[in-house]
Structure formats: C-alpha cells, structure tokens
Amino acid sequence: MHRSGIKATKEVKSEISANKGDKTCLFIKIEINKEAFVLKSTGKMGGEKVDKSDFKALQSQLETNTACYLFFRDCIVGNEGKWVLCQFMPDLARVNSKMLYASSRASVKEAFGNSALTEDYFISDPSELTMDAFEKSRQAVDRKTLLTFEEQAKDEAVRGEILAMSDGVALTVSDIPITVSKSGEDAIKAVGSGSNNVAILHLNDESQELLADTKGTRKSGMDDVQKVCVAAKKPRYVLIRYPHKAPSGDAKEAMIFIYYCPDEAHPRLKMMYSTCKAMVLSVVEKLKVQVTKRYEASEGNELTDQMVMAELYPKKAEKVTFAKPKAKSKGRRKLISKKKFVAS
Helix, strand or coil: CCCCCCCCCHHHHHHHHHHHCCCCEEEEEEEECCCCEEEEEEEECCCCCCCHHHHHHHHCCCECCECEEEEEECCCCCCCCCEEEEEECCCCCCHHHHHHHHHHHHHHHHHHCHHHEEEEEEECCHHHCCHHHHHHHHHCCCHHHHCCHHHHHHHHHHHHHHHHHCCCEEEEECCEEEEECHHHHHHHHHHHHCCCCEEEEEECCCCCEEEEEECCCCCCCHHHHHHHHHHHCCCEEEEEEEEEECCCCCEEEEEEEEEECCCCCCHHHHHHHHHHHHHHHHHHHHCCCCCCEEEEECCHHHCCHHHHHHHHCCCCCCCCCCCCCCCCCCCCCCCCCCCCCCCC
C-alpha cells in the first residue's frame, strides 16, 4: 500500500496550528472529503487537565460508519502539551474508505506535526475511546513508545546501523516501516533452504519489527504450528514447507504462507497485522522464497493437516442432475364420437 498522495492545504495547516496553540483545545477532528483533508470539528477541555468527561466528548465525535482522524491531548502524566492520533476505523465503514485513511495517515501526521505526537491509537469501536482503555493500552509499553518522533528516528538510525552490520533486511512500504530482525530473516531463509520446515513470525507491537517466534525444526508440522499460534492468542504469520502425498499418490511439497488472526485479538493488532501482511510477503519473496499457496485462519482448528490439504486440493463440487419426471398417464385414450344432428 502506497501513500494516497493527499496533502493538507495551507488553510487546513493554519487551522491545525491555531488550535494546537490553544491550551484549552481538547481535540481536532479531521476527515477526508473529495480527496482532501477537512477540519471537521474541534472541542475544548472541561477543565485544566484531560479527564474522563473529556473522553466522553471525544466519543461523541465518532460516527458509526465513518472513519476519521481524531487528534486529542495526551492525558498521561509527563506528556503534557503532547497529542495522540486516534485513527477510528469502524467495521461498518466502506473498504475503500478504510484503505484511503490508512494510506493517508503519514500525510495527516506530517500536516499536524510529527514532533507534537506521542503515539497512534487505533480503534474500531467508540467504546475503546475511554480514559481507562487508553491508559490500559499504555501500561504494557516501554519507554520507546513514549519517545517523541525525533527521538524514535534517532533510535531507528542506530538500529539501522546494527541491522546493516548483521545483514538485516530493511523495507519501507507506505508509511509503515517493516524491519526484519536477523532471527526473522534466518528463520525465513531456513525454510527456503529446507533446513527447517516452519517459521512462525510476529511483529513487535511498537516498532513493527519482524521477529521469529520459534526456531522450528526439520520435523515441525501443523501440530507444532497450532500449539504455538493458539497459545500466543495474537496474530501470527506462518511460513511452512509442507511435504505431503497428493490425492494421486505422488509425493509433493508446497510452500505455504498462513496469516493467523484470532477473533479475540486486539483490534489494533488486527489492523497492524492485516496492513503489514503484504509487506511480509514481499520480504519473503525478496529472500527468494517462492510461496505456492496462502490462506488465512482465525481458529486453531483451521491450523491442521486436514485444512491444509483441503486448501491445496479443494474438492470440486459434484454436478447433481435430476431426471425430469414423466408426465402422469391419463389412462386409455377415449374416442368421442360426433353426433349428427338432423334438422326436423
């Protein structure tokens, strides 16, 4: 997915700047209308600090079937003066609208000012935009997610130097950087060369770095994949070299890519893994591993040999024909004689 090419006009940038400078401003809502960023609405805080009542005001700005960008003041202590980009992607929004908003996120952040932002907060339902939910999403993060974009850029540069020395693969597709760790690269190459059968991969929640979940062994199969993926309770990418016997009886081998995304996974992770799936496949191809079959799964019972074989060799629907019923016999044909009428 590439950038949409949408850019903010001088008028929109001026409106954003004016509201950012207002210390009482709580939020700035921006939508895309006719391939242009439009400042839809703004709102003020109820007091001196952001509190739960302010989040109710934020919720009121979300429409059931309309995606939007909602910039709001960070309520975390120590982040005073900073903002959060809430990207609202409701399930009922049109697919092409979701793609447009996803591919325009980097541009709207540039228009707002990357240095003023602490993080992106992805949600698909208004109920996720509460103070408790937002603070909970921050409890498990480390210092890296609280850095400014300038500080993160410095960290990325350092990490880039380390990867360069370790022959890591760095790709930037659209506005989401996919960096492949050495372990992730080695796991993919091992499956490609045949030294391992399976590579189970996951993304770092904050940096989108592709990591190897398990080293795998030559004898790994779908049972091992199922155990690891179900236990993780989070999305995973699976690359498996699958030796099998075809229905014809011939020994075959397939290179399969599985995108596993359990229904109970956090919406933010679902969006991130779904967006990055094509990029991960590009990495696999860049490492000269040819995928011959791909499919998606959301439950553990879909990570089985039976399911893989069904995907590799789908049964053709048998054409059922019905004989046209014979017309019911009306019995022996009766002859009706015509009577002659004689005029009297």
